[in-house]
Amino acid sequence: MVVVLILGIDPGSVVTGYSVVDHLNRKSRLIRSGCIQPDPKLPFQKRLIEIYDRLMELISDVGPDEVALESAFYGANVKTLMKMCHARGVIMLALANSDLPIFEYSPREVKKSVVGKGGASKEQVQYMVKNHFGAELGGEKLDVSDAIAIALCHANRVHIAGIGDGGSNTNKVAAKIESLKASGDGARKLQKKLQELGVEKPLGDLKSQSVRRSR
Known part of the structure; x- marks a missing residue:
């Protein structure tokens, strides 16, 4: 069996959470997690550059095999949604330049996969993520636990259930x-x-x- 290294990303214009999870024989292990949080005092376009540069550094350092990304959430107001789309754009550009396969999941899909119900709260997602990894996970931001959940969702759906990979x-x-x-x-x-x-x-x-x- 081959170990699959999954990079999970929770895109955001203010905070972008990320996680690195390896998956082997139906078991997942958290390798790394954190967030990209540019200085809010910077002009917005400079923050986008920082998101791109730091993500490229992370990809170069970790060398993931696949990327799991949360799809856009349309419940936000227009201004917030526009900024989110800009952030997603630079994230997608970094992934495309790195020639990585991208798998997108809606917030509801992620919650259902990790918690068991699509309407779960972020706090419930965080609880389940901590329960899954135990001592491996400290007091992380919700953006980070979301990114871990996204990677777990991908592992569950593609590498365990066989949905999405021709299984x-x-x-x-x-x-x-x-x-x-x-x-x-x-x-x-x-x-x-x-x-x-x-x-x-x-x-x-x-x-x-x-x-x-x-x-």
Whole structure:
């Protein structure tokens, strides 16, 4: 078996949390965690440069195999969302320049994977992360525990459940979609069945991923 080194990132224009988790034989181990927090007195564009530079340094130092990134959250106000998008942009640029495979998960997906319910609070996520790693995790910021949870979510879904990497569970999901379509059970029942299989992505996304992976 090969050890997979996962870099988890919780993007933010003020604080960007990160974690480095290695995964082997269905077990994950926290290697490193922290945050990138530029001086708030700096002009915003300078803060973006610092996020980019420090992330590139981290990637060079750690050498991750895969990156798990939280997708954009649209519940924020417009001004906050715009700044978040700028931060995500420089993060994505750093990852692209490093030629790393990127996997994105919604906040709800991460919470469900780690806590067991998509509506969990950040504090509940932090509690579960601390419970998982025990003494390895100190009094971290919520941004950092979120980043650890994102890496764990990726390990759970891809390297354990097999969703997203062309594993057996992905094939089961695709087969279930086709059988339900053929039986005419309708979108509501289809969505329920997908949730039972642990899939929360829109059907269109899942279908396109299945097509790409089958090529």
